[in-house]
Amino acid sequence: MPKIEFNADSKQGISHLVDTISDKDPIPYVTVVIETKEVGYLIGGQSDFPSMVKLPLNSDWGLKKGQWSLCASSFSTWWRAESKNTLDETPITIEVEYGKQQKLPLLNGLMAQVSRLYIQAKPPIEAHLAFLEQHKNQTYQVLPTDSARVILEVADSHQPFDVFELIKEQQKVRIERDNNIQTCALPENMKATHGILLNKESVLQLERICHNTDAEQIQYYLDDERAIFSDGNCVSSSSLASLREYRLKKETVYRTEVKIIINIYDFKEDLKKYLSITPLKKANQALLYIDADYVMLASLVEETGSNRFIRTKHIECDKPSLYSINLSQLSRVQIKDITSAEQMKIAVLINEQGELKLGFYNDRDNSDPYQSITDIEYASPKMELVLQSKAKLEIMLKQQDATGDEDSQDDLFGFEDV
Template identity: 30%
Template sequence: MMKTILIGKQYHPKISTMINVTDKKYRATPLVTFIIDRKKNKLSLIGGRNGELSVITVPLEEQAPQLKDSKWSMDAQMFNDYCQNCLDNASDDEPIVFFVDEQPNMETYIIGVTSNYSVRRWQCEEPCQEHLDHFTALEHRHFLSSSTDILKTILNQANYQRPFDSLKMNKGQNEIMVQRDNAILRFALPNNLAADIDLVVDRAGLEILENVCQHAQSDTIMVSISNEQMTVSDGQHHYSAPRQSLPNFEKKSKNNAKIEATLIVNILTLKSEIYTYKSVHQIKRNNTSLILITENEAYLSALGSTVESFQRLSTLNITASEPNLYSINLSQLLKVNIKDITAMNSVTMRILKTRDGSRKLAFYNERDNDHPYSSIPITRNRNKDDLNNMQNLLSIYKQQQQGDDVKQQDMIGFDDI
């Protein structure tokens, strides 16, 4: 007679988190591991990406009493597919069901039946040693505790400062610090709220914290940090992520840059032109984009060996100290997150010149017009060939805008560049 394993509805968000971080590009077959421990009265499921493992724990009293102490691993890809089918089609109280089929020859099979009665069958194998080592290490990790409510409030406040690369909170202090575009920024917490834990997290760690807080049913969240890994737990389930190098938050950020030009441009026009650059191999290979700024216009261009792209940026406002032509690294421009950084139809860009003479193109959203969410290096371009080429493209553009019978015109202020 087959035994059953039931994953109740309250654990479905945990299963969803696990299957969403399974490494689909992992060279070896990804695995999920089951550990049944009668003495500790728990069934543990271990899975996820290498270094980003989740451990989901289910009390054994919710399982068939015939289940014995055992450990095994099985294919995670079909596990994910089966669980996703169950998640998509389960009724209000319907659990995810696995049948354990133990053969006389000591082989074990796991069977699942989908909503349309397709059978999924796994042959179990020896438990994954990496999973076992991670599971054992968790028992020896030192955890710090934080109030779930306090942590939720701090994370909600931090969301108003997005995007940022890392976040720091100090126990007893009424502020948080974030790193954005290599600058350290401080923001006060509301209503005299103070953090009850010392914590520095990067984006991956922040994602785990938010996920655990969202689904936590306990009053406290526990966090363990080592040099290489961060683990967050609600006391029952554990989620880990590798730690990246973090900034020195004690270093004060100084803004000594001079604004050389400010552009408020239509975000759809900018995104459309950048999409073209991504799509044309010649342009990507040449890896250079040009920005021409005149008294009241701005133009974006990119060139390949036999192709050219040129577009007027629909500027809602422009302020420039003088006309200039600039060059930027195209691959760096393509990495800037233009999508979903603002609810507005426009994005603000500024060309900033620092004391050492270097320049950067900085991007801002409506939540913070003083500190950029991202920036890339930009340089003045005095190459005559590039200048002449931009003049020719601008003339073509103006002809198409004003009619072919219009004579070619010199750029406004072009001789001043």
């Protein structure tokens, strides 16, 4: 009996294709193309933006050259059952029965080794054939897979976003989040070798291709309507229509409200401590106090709390200010390999709508932060509590100095090597 064997290398791509199948899709079919005795294609998924998997075939399987479509829900039900009960490295096989009177075959599959499922092939879906033809004739740009993974690493550091743009000429990142556009510097140890403009769906698409491939290069095509990515075996597409509005928007302008240069390791050290104390982790709030002389980090709840002075090199602050910042977001700011120096510039930025963000800068680019936190707000109601904690800390530090410890209070607030 003629058959198709879906080998281990094709399984992940087919599973992704199956996952995009919807009962509400206006084209509820997957299409099989037997091009030669050695090459075939499976096409399906979203009707407007399909996926495709290249199928290596064997002349011994007895397949005839042809094009036909199958009920997508039947195929996906069979595929999921067989995938669940088959080892990753074991091929999944479906029989292809060519009738004497029928022009199109009948496919027979065994589900989970217990039940037969048959699917009568129908004439091929023209939209699927057109997608295959477009892929064959498409002029793709080429992106080394390692470079694509660097792009994804940068994109991940700026989550969440609706649009991600990597600007090669300026070595900058521009993102859209909550209808606001902002420019960010690249991390100091990264250099953009390619420019690219994607929405969040196409970023996920590129990530999936990169995660599942051993290919050294990714092919991609971008226009005003769609993104197409391919590693040579799997092809996937998605809409880029959302980028039309992005191109018309202006970037959100921020001015600097407060600027500090601090010892970033002091900063990260106490954030880590806060996350290790259950009530503070649950409260998920870091308090940043800044005046002309001091920068203090704190996390305070009724049951427990902690605060410390952060060593500083420079403070620009018109008046004492207190900010509440999302602790989990703050702790995820990437410091490793960003800068070799101990100090880092941090700024509280504000836009015309009064919205705040906390920007982190590297040594290479002082105009745009490489990473920002937008879950930040004024915490004036907690000012009295914070000032009380500040006063108690100062008393304890003075008492420590009085005992003749080696570290002086001056060392706590300054850089020895700056």
